[in-house]
Amino acid sequence: MNPFEAHGIEHLSPSSCNLFTAAPAMFVMQKCLKKSSSVGPAAHRGTSVETGIVHGLMNPSASQSECADKALDQFRTLTSMSGDPRVDKEINALPDMVRIGLAELRPYGIPSSTQGRIELQVEGLDVPLMGFYDFEWEQSGVLIDLKTTHALPSQISQQHARQVALYAAARGNNISPRITYVTGKKCATYQLENVADHVAALSRIAMTIQKFLAISSDPMELASLVVPDTSTFYFSDPVSRQSAFEIWGI
């Protein structure tokens, strides 16, 4: 039995690798101890804006308000049971994010695929790296991942670079990987550089996870090797905070 099977993990993704680097205790809690965490309104914002933009890209005649309504409908559904006060802030930003995102991406034309599943086998790694890219325009050789944010970054983050580099590597020859950051006021599309280096970094992180999991098939023993920083946003929701206390006593 390989280390992943021992913990019921069938694959790794860029987000799980990034989680391990940022908050290994949360990784153990989620992936090994199978304690679920609630997703905040910011994550729902991203999902919902993407829904609105996908609608607008796949239907070039769709109006901006129609696309914004798609996003709002989904956001309201996803947050319908949330008592998080940040929901109002997020919902107010949605229509503008959809409008600005469409203005940026409609010039690329209709995507040849959206939410494309990719998988990459890494030599020595017992599970595949898996993920889903947002948009591909096969005719022009462009792949774009969409990120929503309230502050426009001046460059691609390391985490996003690793994520999109994986997509580019899996799609193979001659793809131009890009990331579009959208705020409620502006947006920017950046060209991802050094794809091979970022894939190599992601592979090294994945191999580290494999080594870590190989220490023990007992998730509580793995938990005993890490300590959570409960002041970070990873543990901001009450359920995660309580789980951390129950596991680590802090």
Next chain:
Amino acid sequence: MALGFPTGGDGGDIIPIIKFDARAGRMFRRDRINGENEQIDITQDFKAIFDFENVETGTINFNTGSAPDFAVARYGDRIPPKPSDDHKPGVRLLVKLGKDSGGDVRELASTARVFLTGIDNLHNAYLDGVKANHGKLPIVSLTSCLPITTGEGARKSTNYSPVFNVVGWADRPADLTYIPRAKAGDGAAQGAAPSAPPATGSTRVSAPSASSDDFG
């Protein structure tokens, strides 16, 4: 290998560049817009007249921290000695872009081995074809890119070698003028192996333009 890739000295004016990203297999035009560099992806539409009459070979150091250092000479002239261990075999030439790729004269330079393979094959095709097209320059398209994988395990990497194709021949455009230079300007930082954490990317790009063959 027609170009041989030895060396020669030079320098000169700042000429806007195009850049072949061997790691992505893409061709970019770098424009200076509002004081910032912007890379325009011209892979799909790439067509250009290559000034192979004045192609320069030698060694280039892109890793200077500022402008690249060229030690190159016109093909056939005596190549200058390699100034440092950081200078890698490379090539530089001017191209006149087709209208849909930008339409202006650009510098193309690289030390990436996979790029040199592609440009050397193209130069061979030029040498063959120019016999029947005396005094003309080749119109070149970028047909595809071939993945070249090197290394093993964690050091395994894939780069892309451009496959250029001569699609026609043209008289030298009036603005495609070769001037020997003593020092290059804003060079194309291609092919240098990273010795630090890799950059993620901060170059803003826009949607590719529609294609056509018009050189105007």
